[in-house]
Amino acid sequence: MIAPIGEDDLMAWVDGRLPPERRPLVDAYLAEHRDVASQLRLKREQRVALSSAFSAVTSEPIPSAMRVDAIAARHRSGPAWWHAAAAAFLLAVGFGGGWGLRTTTLPPQAGIGALAQEATYNYRVYASDLQRGVEIGPEDRQQLISWASQQIGSRVAIPDLASAGYRFAGGRLVATPHGPAVMFLYEGPSNTRLAVLSRPMEIDKAAGMTSGMDGDINRISWADRGIGFSIVAPRSPADLQPVADAIRRQTLTV
Amino acid sequence: MERQAALIEPLIPGLRRYARAWLRDASLADDLVQDCLERAVSSWRRRNGDAMRPWLYAILHNLLVDHGRRVARRGTLVPIDAADGAALSIAPEQSAGIEHRDLLRSLDALPSDQRAAILLVSVEDLSYADAALVLDIPIGTLMSRLSRGRDHLARLIGAGERPKLRRVK
Numbered sequence: 038m039i040a041p042i043g044e045d046d047l048m049a050w051v052d053g054r055l056p057p058e059r060r061p062l063v064d065a066y067l068a069e070h071r072d073v074a075s076q077l078r079l080k081r082e083q084r085v086a087l088s089s090a091f092s093a094v095t096s097e098p099i100p101s102a103m104r105v106d107a108i109a110a111r112h113r114s115g116p117a118w119w120h121a122a123a124a125a126f127l128l129a130v131g132f133g134g135g136w137g138l139r140t141t142t143l144p145p146q147a148g149i150g151a152l153a154q155e156a157t158y159n160y161r162v163y164a165s166d167l168q169r170g171v172e173i174g175p176e177d178r179q180q181l182i183s184w185a186s187q188q189i190g191s192r193v194a195i196p197d198l199a200s201a202g203y204r205f206a207g208g209r210l211v212a213t214p215h216g217p218a219v220m221f222l223y224e225g226p227s228n229t230r231l232a233v234l235s236r237p238m239e240i241d242k243a244a245g246m247t248s249g250m251d252g253d254i255n256r257i258s259w260a261d262r263g264i265g266f267s268i269v270a271p272r273s274p275a276d277l278q279p280v281a282d283a284i285r286r287q288t289l290t291v
Numbered sequence: 292m293e294r295q296a297a298l299i300e301p302l303i304p305g306l307r308r309y310a311r312a313w314l315r316d317a318s319l320a321d322d323l324v325q326d327c328l329e330r331a332v333s334s335w336r337r338r339n340g341d342a343m344r345p346w347l348y349a350i351l352h353n354l355l356v357d358h359g360r361r362v363a364r365r366g367t368l369v370p371i372d373a374a375d376g377a378a379l380s381i382a383p384e385q386s387a388g389i390e391h392r393d394l395l396r397s398l399d400a401l402p403s404d405q406r407a408a409i410l411l412v413s414v415e416d417l418s419y420a421d422a423a424l425v426l427d428i429p430i431g432t433l434m435s436r437l438s439r440g441r442d443h444l445a446r447l448i449g450a451g452e453r454p455k456l457r458r459v460k
Contacts, residue, residue: 044438045419051441052412054419080441083448084413086394091312091414095304102325103303105296108332 042066047073051080147215148241149265153258155213156234156267157251159220163209164230164269171207171222181208185219191237191264193219196284202226203280215239231270233284238265246281248274257281261289298343299331305415306351312410313355315395323358327351345424348417352407352425359403397447405440412437 039062046063049055055063067074101107163170173181178195185193188210195205203223210217211234218236225231238244238260246259255274258267259281266288268281306327310320327350338346398406404426411422423433 045434048412048419048434048437048441076445079445083394083441083444086391087398087409088414088416090391090394091308094308094311094317097304097307099300099303099307100321100325103300103321103328105299105328105332108328109295112329112332 047077051077051084053081147239149238149244149247149258149260149267151213151215152234152236152238152241152260152265153247153249153256153267153269154251155211155215155218155236156220156232156256156258156269157254159211159218159234160230160232160254160269163211163220164222164232167206167222167224167230170209172209174207175205178205185210188217189219189236193235194288195221196233196287198223198231198280198283201280201283203231206230225270225272229270229272231268231272231280234267234269236265238263241265246285248277250274259285261285264288295332295335299328299347302344302347303328306347309348309410309415310351310355312398312414313406314358323354324351326354330354342421342424344417345421348411348415348421348425349427356403393448397444400447401440401443405436405443408433408436409440409444 042063046055046059049059050063050067067077173184182193182195185208195208198205203225206222206224208219208221211220212218213236215236215238218234220235221233223231223233241260242263244258244260244265246257248255248257250256253271254269255272255277256267256269257274257277257280258265260266266281266284268277268284270277270280303324306324307321310323310327311317314320314323327347330350331347398409401409407426408422411417411425412419415422417425419430419433419437422437423430426433428436
């Protein structure tokens with residue numbers, strides 16, 4: 038019994054892998070079927086062309102990072118290298134991706150919008166614990182004023198919000214993409230914390246009040262004479278507005 | 292453990308060639324080969340006596356397929372015309388009657404399972420059994436992909452520039 042010619046025979050002919058016992062059979066078949074034979078010759082030619090098209094890389098020296106002993110040593114010495122590389126890669130991807138998306142999804146990078154965002158971030162970090170959240174307490178107002186004024190390069194004053202029901206609880210410097218800012222923290226009715234963030238503005242040197250919200254936190258921001266203000270608290274905009282008005286009045290009359 | 296290097300390193304040039312034939316981007320291809328080697332070393336114990344060559348090619352192949360999926364999802368494919376040139380390794384005497392660009396363009400136009408079968412057998416010269424292992428398919432499926440892929444490739448090349456093709460030695 039002789040098995041009939043199959044496509045596996047023809048492929049093996051193309052690849053030069055035909056077992057000796059099948060060769061006479063396939064040759065006889067191809068002698069009878071000239072069209073199949075010419076197709077197969079074409080395919081054999083394509084096989085040669087393909088394998089030489091990509092052959093150059095095999096004569097390149099392999100990169101030293103591919104040395105297996107080096108890879109094995111890294112794996113033995115713990116995952117530190119690999120994790121560092123992965124972390125760097127992810128950072129790069131994150132940064133690159135984020136940068137690519139900046140105009141569509143990220144909060145504003147400058148102006149009043151950015152100021153309000155910075156105020157919100159810092160509020161979330163520092164307002165939860167007044168004892169640790171402030172660097173300089175209410176008893177050292179003068180020290181806070183002179184230090185902050187020096188750091189942000191502009192004379193600052195601590196707004197008095199007692200009339201609105203907020204007690205001054207201290208302040209601190211915070212970092213922003215636009216340099217240092219001063220943040221004053223206040224404690225209000227039923228333990229509500231309110232923050233006032235202030236820094237010099239590069240753009241939006243004078244801007245009317247705008248309000249916004251971020252989760253449960255509302256904020257009102259504005260700028261006068263090159264200094265921006267943003268007040269942040271988990272209160273309704275209607276509750277915040279008188280506070281904002283009070284601060285603006287005080288700073289404009291300094 | 293010294294055995295590892297002796298078993299893996301001779302196969303690295305072929306792995307690089309396979310990755311480069313898929314991607315045409317030399318540095319991206321080498322990145323995936325590097326990834327493949329890292330995985331091979333870290334999962335060495337789980338190899339369970341599998342033959343080295345198909346085992347390594349299978350790791351690389353799966354990385355290439357995953358990469359292709361990611362790129363397809365992002366929808367940013369490097370146009371072939373932009374990628375060839377510097378990125379391609381053009382061997383001087385390779386075009387025995389077949390125009391190099393035609394060949395590569397036709398190869399890229401193949402469905403990836405046919406392209407994989409052709410590259411593993413024609414370029415990497417893997418046995419049919421090993422190529423089937425790499426692709427995790429029965430050998431009969433491999434043979435039919437190879438056969439269909441070669442038909443397809445011949446048609447695509449023929450559709451390109453017929454006169455050049457016909458200059459058969």
